[in-house]
Amino acid sequence: FKDRMRNLWKQSVNVAAYSYVLAKQLPAFNPEEALLAGLTHDVGVIPVLLYAEGYAELLHDTSLLDRVVDDLRADIGKTMLTKWGWSEVMIDTVVNAENWQYDSGAEGPNLTDIVIIAQVHAWLGAKDKPAHPPMGAITAFSKLEKVGLTPEKSIAMLAEAKELVEEVRRLVAVPA
Numbered sequence: 001f002k003d004r005m006r007n008l009w010k011q012s013v014n015v016a017a018y019s020y021v022l023a024k025q026l027p028a029f030n031p032e033e034a035l036l037a038g039l040t041h042d043v044g045v046i047p048v049l050l051y052a053e054g055y056a057e058l059l060h061d062t063s064l065l066d067r068v069v070d071d072l073r074a075d076i077g078k079t080m081l082t083k084w085g086w087s088e089v090m091i092d093t094v095v096n097a098e099n100w101q102y103d104s105g106a107e108g109p110n111l112t113d114i115v116i117i118a119q120v121h122a123w124l125g126a127k128d129k130p131a132h133p134p135m136g137a138i139t140a141f142s143k144l145e146k147v148g149l150t151p152e153k154s155i156a157m158l159a160e161a162k163e164l165v166e167e168v169r170r171l172v173a174v175p176a
Contacts, residue, residue, distance in 0.1 A: 011042070016039040020164075020168045021168065034111060044076035044079075044080065047080075048069050074097075089110070092110075102139055102140060109143040
């Protein structure tokens with residue numbers, strides 16, 4: 001349980017850092033809002049894990065727990081953010097963060113697109129990453145291509161911004 005919570009936090013920090021860096025490169029976005037969206041995109045997972053802690057069959061059957069988390073994370077996250085009075089933009093990010101075919105509409109990329117792409121970048125090189133389509137098949141990448149950010153350019157941009165990513169990670173990381 002503690003490992004799952006630690007990994008959830010670590011992944012959220014990474015997604016927040018990449019969201020911030022991506023938003024900073026695109027003038028239509030607020031980097032601080034992107035950072036917050038990255039930190040909270042999986043907020044619905046926390047109550048599921050807290051609930052599962054009381055049920056040995058869930059804790060010992062990781063594939064069952066993964067399915068339960070996948071089934072409930074978006075709805076619980078939406079309920080939480082709605083109850084707290086958060087904006088529709090942030091709620092949309094929580095609901096669609098892992099919807100690889102999410103379409104933000106004709107007006108161009110939005111914050112959810114940024115978080116989806118940040119997740120993919122945060123998983124690059126990770127051994128336990130969830131399954132997702134190739135970057136070119138993820139709708140958010142095609143939305144960002146409209147503003148000049150191709151999968152290749154985003155990788156190059158994030159590599160160039162490595163120092164900034166590390167700084168953001170340090171800013172939002174909780175000390176051990």
